[in-house]
Amino acid sequence: MIHHISLAAFDVSTTQLVFLLLNGLALSMLYILIASGFAVIFGITDVLNFAHGIFYMLGAYLAFTVVDATGSFFVALILGPLVVAGLGIAVERLTLHHIYDRSPLYHVLITFGVLLIVTDVVELIWGTGTKFFPTPELLGGAIAIGPVIYPRYRIFTIGAGALIAFLTWALFRYSDFGLIVRAGAQDKQTVRLMGVNIGRYYTLIFGLGTFLAAIAGALAAPFLSVNPEMGNEALIIAFVVVAIGGLGSFGGSIVAGVIVGFVQTFTNTFASELSGFVLYGLLFGVLVLKPEGILGTYEIREQAAKLSYDETIKPVNLTDRRVMAVVGLLLIIPFVSRLPSVSQYGVGLIALMFVWGIFALSLDTVIGYTGLISFGHAAFYGIGSYAVALLTVNFTNSFVIALAVAILFAAAVAWLVGAISARLSGLYFAVVTFAVGQMLYQLALSWSSFTGGSNGFAIDHVMLFGIIDLSETFAFYYISLLLLVSLYYVTKRIMDSPFGLQLQAIRESERRAKFVGYDTNKAKRRIFAISGAIGGVAGALVTTRQTFTSPDSLYWIVSGDALFAVILGGVGTLFGPIIGGAVLIGLDQLLTIYFDQWRMILGFVLIVIVLFAPRGLVSFYYILEDALGNDRDADPTASAGSDADSINGDK
Amino acid sequence: MLETKHLTKKFGELQAVSDVNLSISRDGIHSIIGPNGAGKSTLFHLLTGYLKPTEGEIRYNEEDITGLAPRKIVRKGISRSFQIADLFEGLTVKENLQIATQALDEKRNAIWMSSDALTTTLEKTDQLMADLELSELSDVRADALSHGDQRKLEMGLALAVEPDLILLDEPTAGMGKQESVQMMNLIQRIVNDRDIKLILIEHDIEMVMQISDRITVLNRGEILAEGDPKEIQANERVQEAYIGTEGE
Ligand SMILES: Nc1ncnc2c1ncn2[C@@H]1O[C@H](COP(=O)(O)OP(=O)(O)OP(=O)(O)O)[C@@H](O)[C@H]1O
Ligand SMILES: [Mg+2]
Numbered sequence: 001m002i003h004h005i006s007l008a009a010f011d012v013s014t015t016q017l018v019f020l021l022l023n024g025l026a027l028s029m030l031y032i033l034i035a036s037g038f039a040v041i042f043g044i045t046d047v048l049n050f051a052h053g054i055f056y057m058l059g060a061y062l063a064f065t066v067v068d069a070t071g072s073f074f075v076a077l078i079l080g081p082l083v084v085a086g087l088g089i090a091v092e093r094l095t096l097h098h099i100y101d102r103s104p105l106y107h108v109l110i111t112f113g114v115l116l117i118v119t120d121v122v123e124l125i126w127g128t129g130t131k132f133f134p135t136p137e138l139l140g141g142a143i144a145i146g147p148v149i150y151p152r153y154r155i156f157t158i159g160a161g162a163l164i165a166f167l168t169w170a171l172f173r174y175s176d177f178g179l180i181v182r183a184g185a186q187d188k189q190t191v192r193l194m195g196v197n198i199g200r201y202y203t204l205i206f207g208l209g210t211f212l213a214a215i216a217g218a219l220a221a222p223f224l225s226v227n228p229e230m231g232n233e234a235l236i237i238a239f240v241v242v243a244i245g246g247l248g249s250f251g252g253s254i255v256a257g258v259i260v261g262f263v264q265t266f267t268n269t270f271a272s273e274l275s276g277f278v279l280y281g282l283l284f285g286v287l288v289l290k291p292e293g294i295l296g297t298y299e300i301r302e303q304a305a306k307l308s309y310d311e312t313i314k315p316v317n318l319t320d321r322r323v324m325a326v327v328g329l330l331l332i333i334p335f336v337s338r339l340p341s342v343s344q345y346g347v348g349l350i351a352l353m354f355v356w357g358i359f360a361l362s363l364d365t366v367i368g369y370t371g372l373i374s375f376g377h378a379a380f381y382g383i384g385s386y387a388v389a390l391l392t393v394n395f396t397n398s399f400v401i402a403l404a405v406a407i408l409f410a411a412a413v414a415w416l417v418g419a420i421s422a423r424l425s426g427l428y429f430a431v432v433t434f435a436v437g438q439m440l441y442q443l444a445l446s447w448s449s450f451t452g453g454s455n456g457f458a459i460d461h462v463m464l465f466g467i468i469d470l471s472e473t474f475a476f477y478y479i480s481l482l483l484l485v486s487l488y489y490v491t492k493r494i495m496d497s498p499f500g501l502q503l504q505a506i507r508e509s510e511r512r513a514k515f516v517g518y519d520t521n522k523a524k525r526r527i528f529a530i531s532g533a534i535g536g537v538a539g540a541l542v543t544t545r546q547t548f549t550s551p552d553s554l555y556w557i558v559s560g561d562a563l564f565a566v567i568l569g570g571v572g573t574l575f576g577p578i579i580g581g582a583v584l585i586g587l588d589q590l591l592t593i594y595f596d597q598w599r600m601i602l603g604f605v606l607i608v609i610v611l612f613a614p615r616g617l618v619s620f621y622y623i624l625e626d627a628l629g630n631d632r633d634a635d636p637t638a639s640a641g642s643d644a645d646s647i648n649g650d651k
Numbered sequence: 652m653l654e655t656k657h658l659t660k661k662f663g664e665l666q667a668v669s670d671v672n673l674s675i676s677r678d679g680i681h682s683i684i685g686p687n688g689a690g691k692s693t694l695f696h697l698l699t700g701y702l703k704p705t706e707g708e709i710r711y712n713e714e715d716i717t718g719l720a721p722r723k724i725v726r727k728g729i730s731r732s733f734q735i736a737d738l739f740e741g742l743t744v745k746e747n748l749q750i751a752t753q754a755l756d757e758k759r760n761a762i763w764m765s766s767d768a769l770t771t772t773l774e775k776t777d778q779l780m781a782d783l784e785l786s787e788l789s790d791v792r793a794d795a796l797s798h799g800d801q802r803k804l805e806m807g808l809a810l811a812v813e814p815d816l817i818l819l820d821e822p823t824a825g826m827g828k829q830e831s832v833q834m835m836n837l838i839q840r841i842v843n844d845r846d847i848k849l850i851l852i853e854h855d856i857e858m859v860m861q862i863s864d865r866i867t868v869l870n871r872g873e874i875l876a877e878g879d880p881k882e883i884q885a886n887e888r889v890q891e892a893y894i895g896t897e898g899e
Pocket of ligand 2: 691693734
């Protein structure tokens with residue numbers, strides 16, 4: 001982009017340049033505030049906070065309300081963020097605080113649940129319209145800076161942002177609090193041995209992080225608009241900045257905040273059609289060249305950080321007979337209910353549940369078996385969807401061909417994602433996959449001549465063997481069921497293979513897997529390709545049914561839902577996630593009829609599941625087996641609930 | 652069998668391993684001793700590809716293996732255990748050893764067959780479990796084992812890949828005296844039976860003196876002395892280095 005700027009500079013006056021530089025600086029400050037809160041939480045507590053953007057948004061809305069009530073912007077600027085920080089602290093105390101010893105996957109899901117809830121609460125209180133936020137009187141108007149007349153409020157933002165960032169830095173650098181917290185981030189055990197209650201510091205850190213997010217939101221309110229989309233935008237900014245700067249590095253988020261702020265300001269002016277995409281191009285470049293980010297480091301510790309999968313259970317021995325019984329039942333459902341519109345709806349809904357079963361199954365191979373937290377599975381779903389759509393519009397409406405192409409493309413991209421991120425593990429992996437997913441989303445949005453832009457496009461009916469119309473409910477029902485059952489058996493077989501055993505070895509300890517001689521990077525690429533292919537099937541099916549595609553199929557919320565489904569069903573069990581996917585989409589479709597704010601309910605369900613039944617719905621299977629006195633393959637440790645009171649070392 | 656030249660590893664300012672020249676022959680047990688932080692584990696990390704040396708060279712059977720990835724070094728016949736056990740915790744003892752043994756099988760990457768169809772792997776796994784006296788715990792999850800059994804399994808993972816040279820980093824760490832002696836007997840027996848060269852890091856000086864054929868003493872990353880147990884015992888510099896670190 002440097003290229004663009006220098007070319008354009010010839011016909012840009014000094015005035016405009018100074019103006020742009022100041023704009024870049026103002027935006028940078030906001031980004032620094034957003035990202036540093038996110039980085040601080042991650043760096044110290046290892047929690048990847050998906051609710052960060054929502055706290056930013058809440059800061060803006062609360063400031064709006066306080067200004068409305070008191071008329072004072074400065075009261076709002078302090079009060080709003082303090083309230084949000086209090087909320088952050090409450091969230092931490094009630095949920096995360098009890099599960100720090102668990103896999104980070106569960107932390108991510110808690111914050112995702114909070115995001116779902118708060119999004120709807122904001123909508124309930126403030127509605128969906130954009131709020132006009134007046135510039136505070138004292139800071140209104142403009143002042144002259146050299147040749148430029150510049151809005152006073154933005155100057156204030158630059159100053160306030162710099163001051164807050166500096167104070168935060170000083171807090172970590174010079175206070176006892178900062179010292180302990182930094183030591184704790186390095187080595188929790190030692191700090192505990194020194195008699196420090198590290199848990200209490202985590203609560204404070206979470207409060208501080210949310211405070212930073214909220215104050216950024218309040219500062220942004222007068223010059224960016226206040227609307228329900230701003231939370232998502234901030235979250236993505238936080239991810240991009242932090243991934244570029246180095247996960248968990250405070251300094252990194254400052255450097256990257258400046259880079260991203262300026263790059264965005266200049267592309268908005270000189271190449272606005274690229275503005276969404278440049279950000280991701282930048283990120284992609286960094287990830288390929290230095291996956292740990294500009295100032296990020298890898299630390300080799302004696303005991304490399306690994307996911308604890310105590311929450312997993314051995315796959316239930318689902319006998320073929322049981323599977324066949326269920327499938328038999330599903331086969332006859334359409335006949336039994338072959339009556340008017342209501343049952344058509346029901347059959348269609350069940351078919352959609354099959355598809356989400358496939359999608360969750362695809363994710364389980366990566367998360368449950370290999371221990372890789374993918375937060376970008378929407379990418380493969382979306383690629384499947386677009387592959388079918390584009391093929392149908394441009395070449396052929398044959399389902400077999402479309403499906404093959406969807407599988408091929410999804411697998412190829414997944415393989416690439418696996419290759420790029422193979423060096424990373426744990427949450428670094430989640431960040432990279434998230435970024436890749438969002439990059440494709442942006443691509444679909446921006447490349448509108450090819451993808452139809454944000455509206456997407458409609459397609460013809462897709463035909464099986466030229467005669468069966470697969471957008472028709474019953475045909476779709478059977479093809480989805482067929483694919484679901486086959487893919488279940490295929491993945492089951494793969495997971496039972498030597499390769500499958502290798503994947504579990506990687507999940508348990510990648511380092512050890514390397515030291516017994518496995519090429520773990522290769523295994524990761526392969527399982528990613530397999531998983532991507534299966535995800536592609538799900539996306540292809542949905543588009544076949546709806547005869548329509550849009551960038552929504554690539555949006556990161558789809559990835560979040562898939563994770564939700566996997567946990568809901570029972571991670572690492574293959575058939576559990578299938579049930580989870582089915583139940584989730586079923587609830588989704590039914591609740592949406594009755595409430596506008598149904599995702600809030602899902603958020604609560606998610607949090608309850610994570611806290612009290614981390615093994616998911618599958619654990620009820622054991623309880624049922626126990627109750628029937630058939631404890632043949634019951635897991636003695638599968639008691640849901642007891643996991644909630646964990647050992648934090650500070651009780 | 653194994654040689655290093657000017658092997659050096661710096662962590663920032665700190666020279667964890669500094670200009671180490673080793674020449675280790677095929678026969679007998681070679682021990683590496685030295686106070687805490689002497690650089691013993693770091694040396695193992697370098698030899699097994701876990702860390703890349705800042706300077707220097709490693710040769711194994713005349714071949715330069717400096718900077719090779721761990722999995723490639725394992726294939727050359729060098730395996731290791733870690734000071735803190737690194738097991739496949741959520742899997743059973745049997746699965747742990749099966750995974751490690753399977754790594755030698757040419758079908759280790761096969762996708763479309765059951766892992767239980769690799770019969771040689773399963774037989775070897777059972778044999779190893781028996782040798783380690785872990786057969787009875789076959790179906791217990793690794794994280795549910797006693798400390799001593801975890802250490803055994805840790806060594807088992809290194810043995811499963813059928814090395815010619817095995818590096819054990821404090822295999823008796825955290826064990827009581829009697830248990831340590833039993834463990835050491837087990838190690839000696841297995842290494843003898845399978846004709847594996849052993850390089851051992853061990854804190855218990857008395858034990859080291861009893862079982863070693865050769866000893867290297869490290870201190871602050873440097874080789875302080877090298878020789879057979881008698882020479883080491885008589886060495887004044889070694890005695891000095893150990894004064895004040897007594898009782899660790
Ligand atoms: N990854 C690392 N980064 C920075 N310093 C390290 C790292 N690993 C080890 N060190 C330092 O290098 C020195 C040597 O450590 P090493 O673990 O090799 O010692 P050791 O001889 O194995 O000690 P011990 O008997 O306690 O196991 C120590 O000062 C240690 O703190
Ligand atoms: Mg050591």
